[in-house]
Every structure is written in C-alpha cells, then in structure tokens.
Amino acid sequence: MMASESTQPSPPRTFFEEVMAKTPGGEALRLCLQCGTCGGSCPSGEDMDYSPRRIFAMVEANMKDKVLRSNTPWNCVSCYYCTERCPQEIPITDIMYTLKRMAIAEGLYEDADAPDWSQTFIGLVEQYGRSFELGLATRYHLTHRPLGKLRLGTFALDMLRRDRLALTPRPIKNMAQLKTILSKAKELEGAR
Amino acid sequence: MKYAYYPGCSLERSAASYHTSTMAVAGRLGLVFQEIDDWNCCGATEYFAINLLPAYALVARNLALVPNDLTELTAPCSACYVNLKKTDKYMGKYPDLATQVNQALVAGGLHYDPGRLQVRHLLDVIVNDVGYQKVAEQVVKPLSGLRVAPYYGCLVVRPGNGFDNPEHPTSMDRLLRVLGAEVVDYPLKAQCCGGHMTQISADVAYELIRRLLHNAAEYNADLIACVRPMCQLNLDAYQSNVNRHFGTDYHTPILYFTQLMALAFGMSAKEAGLGSEIVSAHVALSKIGVEMPKQEKGKPRKRPNKQALPMPTMPDEEA
Numbered sequence: 001m002m003a004s005e006s007t008q009p010s011p012p013r014t015f016f017e018e019v020m021a022k023t024p025g026g027e028a029l030r031l032c033l034q035c036g037t038c039g040g041s042c043p044s045g046e047d048m049d050y051s052p053r054r055i056f057a058m059v060e061a062n063m064k065d066k067v068l069r070s071n072t073p074w075n076c077v078s079c080y081y082c083t084e085r086c087p088q089e090i091p092i093t094d095i096m097y098t099l100k101r102m103a104i105a106e107g108l109y110e111d112a113d114a115p116d117w118s119q120t121f122i123g124l125v126e127q128y129g130r131s132f133e134l135g136l137a138t139r140y141h142l143t144h145r146p147l148g149k150l151r152l153g154t155f156a157l158d159m160l161r162r163d164r165l166a167l168t169p170r171p172i173k174n175m176a177q178l179k180t181i182l183s184k185a186k187e188l189e190g191a192r
Numbered sequence: 193m194k195y196a197y198y199p200g201c202s203l204e205r206s207a208a209s210y211h212t213s214t215m216a217v218a219g220r221l222g223l224v225f226q227e228i229d230d231w232n233c234c235g236a237t238e239y240f241a242i243n244l245l246p247a248y249a250l251v252a253r254n255l256a257l258v259p260n261d262l263t264e265l266t267a268p269c270s271a272c273y274v275n276l277k278k279t280d281k282y283m284g285k286y287p288d289l290a291t292q293v294n295q296a297l298v299a300g301g302l303h304y305d306p307g308r309l310q311v312r313h314l315l316d317v318i319v320n321d322v323g324y325q326k327v328a329e330q331v332v333k334p335l336s337g338l339r340v341a342p343y344y345g346c347l348v349v350r351p352g353n354g355f356d357n358p359e360h361p362t363s364m365d366r367l368l369r370v371l372g373a374e375v376v377d378y379p380l381k382a383q384c385c386g387g388h389m390t391q392i393s394a395d396v397a398y399e400l401i402r403r404l405l406h407n408a409a410e411y412n413a414d415l416i417a418c419v420r421p422m423c424q425l426n427l428d429a430y431q432s433n434v435n436r437h438f439g440t441d442y443h444t445p446i447l448y449f450t451q452l453m454a455l456a457f458g459m460s461a462k463e464a465g466l467g468s469e470i471v472s473a474h475v476a477l478s479k480i481g482v483e484m485p486k487q488e489k490g491k492p493r494k495r496p497n498k499q500a501l502p503m504p505t506m507p508d509e510e511a
Contacts, residue, residue, distance in 0.1 A: 022244065024286045043384045047396050075396065078237045079384035080350035084358045093351070100241035114392045118238040125239070125250070129232040131201040140391070155429055162468040164206045173230045177300040178253060185249035185296035192245070192292075 015064040022192075023091060023098045031088040032056045038082035038092050048072040052082060052092060055099075068108040073099035074115070113144055126182060129172030134165050193321055196258040196265040196309070197225035200272040201233050202421035207269075209465030210421060213450035214268050214314060216463050220330050221322045225266065228257050234275040237387055248289065249296040251279040255309055256302035268314040268450075270347035270420040277311040277353065313348050315419050315449065316355040319363045324370045332458040334372025338480050340452065341376040341413035342368055343404065345423045346384050358382075364449055368417060371456040380407040385426040398437045401426055405434065405442040414476040415445040417452055424448065429470045445473035461485050 020026035032053075039051030049070040050058065058067050076096040083093045100118075103109040120140045124132045137156065141149050159165040172178065203211040218225055231254050239247035255276065258265055267273040283290035283306035290306055297303055318327065342364040349358045356363045361382055365375045385404060386397030404427065408416050418424050428446040435442055446469060454464035455477070466473060467485040474484045 024282050024289055043400055044386075044389070044396050047393070075393070077346075077384050077387045077389055077396075077400075079346040079387075081346070081359075081384075083351045094240075097240040098244075101244065104242060115241070117388065117392050118241045121236065121238040122242055125233045125235065130204070131233050131236070133206060137391075155433070158429060158470045159206065162470065164208070164468055166205045170204070172232050177302075178232055178250075181249050181253055181296050181300040181302070182246045184299035185246040185293070186243065188292050188295060189243055189245040 015062040015067075016060050019059050019095065019098055019102070022101065023094050025091045026095060026098065028088060028090040029056065029059070029095060032060070032090060033088060035087065037085050037087065041081040041085050042076075043079060043081070044075045044077050048075045052096075056090075056095075059099075065108065067099065068103040068106055069110050071111060072096075073103065074109065074111065076100075116140065116144065124169070126179070127171075128169045129175055129178050130170060132166070132169035134167060135169060193222060193317075194224040194226065194262065195312070195317065196262040197227045198231055198234075198254060198265060198267040198272055198276060199227060200267060200269040200421070202269060202425075207421035207424060207448075209451060209468050210268055210424070210448045212463070212465035213448055213454045216459055216465075217318075217450050217453045217457065220457050221318070221326065223317065223322065226259075226262065228254055228265075231257060234272045236271055236275075245289075245292055245296065248279050248282070248293045251275045252283070252293050252297055252304050253300070253302060255280060256297055256304040258309060263308070264310045264312055264317075266312045266314050266317050268419075269422075270313060270345060271422060273311065273313045274347040274351075274353070278351075280306050280309060280311055313353070313355070313419070315348060315363060315367075316353075318453075319367055320355060324366060327367065327453070328370045331371055331456045333456055333480070335368075335452060335456050335480050336372050338373045338476070339376055339412055339414045340368050340373040341378055341408040341411065341416045342381055342449070343385075343408070343416045343418045343423060343427070343446075344382045345418065345420055346382065346387075348419050349382060364417065364419065367449065368452065371452055373452065376408065376411040376413045378407045378411045378413070380404055385423045387422055387426075390426050390430050394433070395437075397426065398430070398434050401430060401434050402438055402440065405431065405444055406440075408444060409442060413444065414479060415447055415473060417447055417449045419449055424469075431471050443471060443475075445469055445471050445476050447473060455480070455482055 020029050034053055036053040039045050039053045045051055050072050055072050073096040078093055080093050083091055086092055104115050109115050117140055121136055124135055199211055235247050235250045267276055283293055294303055344361045349356050349361045352358055359382055368375045384400055386400040389397035424446050431442055451464045461482055461484050
C-alpha cells in the first residue's frame with residue numbers, strides 16, 4: 001500500500017505492522033504522540049471501551065485480541081474530527097476502518113450489530129449496485145432484537161406515507177460489469 | 193457551467209426533495225448537471241469496514257464512467273462526495289492503490305487516471321463557482337424573519353476538503369444570509385449527527401441528535417438547513433424518537449439548503465420539494481408566507497369506547 005512497499009515488499013510481521021500495512025498512509029501511526037487529541041475530539045468517545053489514543057497504544061503493543069474485540073472502532077462515526085486535528089496527520093478514521101475489517105476477518109468482534117449492518121448494506125449493493133433501504137431495514141432489523149425496535153414500524157410508516165421509501169430495488173443496468181470489477185478487486189485484496 | 197452529477201442512492205427516493213430542489217435551483221443559476229450514466233452506490237460508510245480494494249473500486253467505477261469532456265464532478269450528498277474525493281485523492285497519493293484499483297476496473301473495461309476529475313460538493317459549486325452575487329440576483333422572495341440554523345455536519349468539510357473551514361465553516365451561513373434569512377450562528381454546526389448509529393446503536397445516535405436539536409433550539413432557530421440526506425433523515429425522522437427518549441419536545445423542521453434557495457427564488461413549495469419532511473415545516477414557513485402542499489392526514493387514532501369502561505357511579509345518581 002505504501003509507496004515504500006512497492007520497491008521492497010515485505011510481509012508485515014506484527015499486529016502493529018499489519019494495521020499500518022492495511023491502511024493507506026497507515027505508516028503515520030508510528031508517529032503517534034499519545035497526545036489524546038483524537039479522543040478529546042471524538043463525539044462518541046465516551047461510549048468506547050478504549051479511547052482512540054489508548055487503542056493506538058494497544059495496537060503498538062500488539063494487543064491484537066483486546067483491540068479487535070473492543071467496541072472502539074465500531075463506535076467510530078466517521079466524522080473525521082480526529083483526522084482533522086491529529087498533529088501527526090495520522091489517518092485515524094482509516095485506521096478505525098482497518099480495525100473493523102480485521103475484526104470481521106478474524107471474527108473477533110463481540111457485538112454483531114454494526115458488522116452485520118455493514119455487511120447487509122454491502123450485500124445489497126453488491127447485488128443491485130445501489131442501496132435498497134427497505135430491504136436493508138427488514139433484513140437487518142428482523143434479525144437484530146426485533147422486539148426492541150417496534151417503534152421503527154412507525155418510522156417506516158412515516159417514510160412510506162411521504163413516499164420516501166422505495167418498495168422494490170432498482171438495479172443498475174450493467175450489474176455484470178460491476179460484479180466483475182468487485183470480484184477482481186476481492187481477488188487482488190486476497191493476494192495483498 | 194457544466195458538471196458531471198452524481199446524485200447518490202438517497203436522492204432517488206428518501207431524499208428526493210434534495211434532488212428536486214437542486215435541479216430547480218441549478219436551472220436558475222445556469223448550472224448544467226449531467227448525471228453519470230449507470231452510476232452505482234458509493235458504499236457509504238460501510239464498505240471500507242469490510243473490504244478495502246473493493247470499496248475503492250466501487251467508488252472508482254463512478255469516476256471512470258464520467259465522460260471525457262467533463263472535468264468536474266459534483267455530488268449533493270456529503271458522504272458520496274467524500275468517498276469520490278477521497279478515492280481520487282488516495283489513488284493519486286498511493287500509486288500501489290491506484291494500480292490495483294485500475295486492475296479491477298480494467299476487468300470491467302474501465303480505467304481512471306487519478307487527478308482527472310475535480311470532485312466538488314454541491315455547496316462548494318454554488319458558493320464558489322456561481323458565487324453569492326449571482327445567487328443574490330435571483331432572490332425575489334427573501335426569507336426575511338426566518339431564523340435558520342445552518343447544519344454542515346461532518347463530511348462536507350472534513351477531512352480537509354479545502355473549500356471551507358473544517359471546524360467553523362461559514363459558506364452556508366453566508367449563502368443563507370444572501371437569501372435574506374436570519375442566520376443562527378450556533379457552536380455545534382459542524383458536529384456529527386451519528387450517521388448510521390441510529391440503526392446500530394440508537395442510544396449513541398439519539399444523544400448526538402439531541403445535542404444538535406438542543407443547540408439550535410437554544411438559539412431560537414425556526415428550522416435547520418442541511419447538506420446531506422443522512423443528517424436530514426436522522427434529525428427529521430428520528431426527532432420524535434429523540435423526544436420520547438429524553439422527554440423533550442423539539443419540533444424543528446429540517447430542510448435542505450437548496451429548498452430554501454428555491455423558496456427565496458420565488459418557486460412554489462412543490463418545486464422546492466416541500467411536504468416530504470416528517471417534522472412539518474408548516475409553522476416555520478408560514479412566517480415567510482409559504483403555502484405548504486396539503487399532507488395526507490393519518491388515520492385518526494382509535495379512541496376507547498367510553499361506554500365499555502365500567503365506571504362506578506354514586507348510588508344517588510342512579511335511577
């Protein structure tokens with residue numbers, strides 16, 4: 001991923017190196033000062049098991065299991081405040097995405113809600129080329145604590161009444177092309 | 193001024209009012225938006241959490257589909273905008289990523305040279321390419337007396353998107369002022385609404401939404417103007433849930449900035465795409481004399497049959 005790798009690719013050895021290698025520009029993580037600006041800027045930081053600053057120290061200490069089992073990356077709302085403010089220009093939001101990917105790949109996440117949501121969303125995109133909100137909502141919410149979400153029924157009715165919810169998916173024309181591109185990309189990703 | 197236009201999935205249905213008003217306003221301002229033929233979803237904030245290369249390839253297909261005679265691409269949705277912009281930027285910055293993304297694109301007969309397109313948010317195009325002056329010339333019905341809180345959210349300005357301050361943006365403030373509105377300058381205007389958290393971890397999202405509604409209400413805003421479908425959905429469609437969750441009573445309509453532009457340009461409520469918001473904008477917009485399209489009334493709630501309740505009566509009331 002990094003420009004330096006193209007000259008001399010070497011397989012990452014530690015968890016820390018793996019996280020950096022799997023993130024575009026991830027090498028900057030070495031520069032973390034542990035200043036805590038990230039956590040202080042995070043709108044959902046108080047709901048995280050470990051603050052972003054702490055997570056980066058844990059990544060550097062190769063505490064793979066604890067990091068990937070934590071809810072920290074899943075509570076990242078992709079607002080980019082931390083990325084914007086980081087004095088060392090670490091692409092923090094991208095690193096959170098990397099931790100999510102690794103947690104899914106290793107099956108280490110504890111709470112399945114967020115990973116399932118992402119996967120259901122993308123499953124429909126891979127099928128139709130565009131998002132399909134009603135399909136997403138029904139597939140996801142009926143399998144994730146449906147009784148706690150009865151109020152979403154009124155939400156769906158509100159949306160339907162105002163014609164804001166499509167009842168059927170509208171696939172793109174060239175699905176074959178998109179599927180070819182994505183499967184090639186997956187193949188390349190597997191070989192990285 | 194001609195641009196490739198990437199509407200994004202939300203604008204097809206759940207945020208159709210954003211699309212309608214954007215097109216109406218673009219026409220007045222001499223902007224020509226040519227929709228990318230057969231565009232696909234940008235992956236929102238979800239695909240990067242699952243796969244890296246496929247996520248960039250998904251976005252890059254849209255960039256590759258832009259006809260060669262167009263050099264600028266605009267997106268009204270901030271999340272689509274960030275994904276498109278970031279993919280172009282990262283492909284330029286990380287040659288290995290560009291090579292692999294293009295290997296995937298080539299499998300589908302496509303190719304994209306990073307840097308070929310300038311990716312712009314609709315707000316950027318309107319305030320910087322059209323300019324405040326030209327917008328002002330179109331205003332025939334100023335939004336006088338309407339207190340509007342501009343809500344930028346995150347992705348229109350972060351990460352470092354360049355056209356406005358990433359923490360204290362002002363471009364929409366100025367635009368709304370040009371439309372004649374009283375602009376509410378409130379501290380949380382670029383804070384997060386929680387994004388997809390309303391679906392995954394509602395408590396986290398509700399608190400973020402509550403802060404925004406509370407802050408706008410503290411400054412007596414009549415309504416909030418926004419630039420992204422997800423923010424609109426969270427603040428509008430989940431406002432009643434937030435009220436129930438916290439015992440609050442917010443009633444703040446959430447409109448797209450383009451809808452307010454259309455109204456100030458003298459267009460009808462229908463042309464401005466009004467009427468599909470869950471929190472009615474009726475009261476707020478009556479301040480500027482806008483007649484709202486009639487909304488379908490919901491079925492009246494069933495009331496319990498009073499006679500069915502065996503209410504005790506005093507003995508001397510009998511007979």
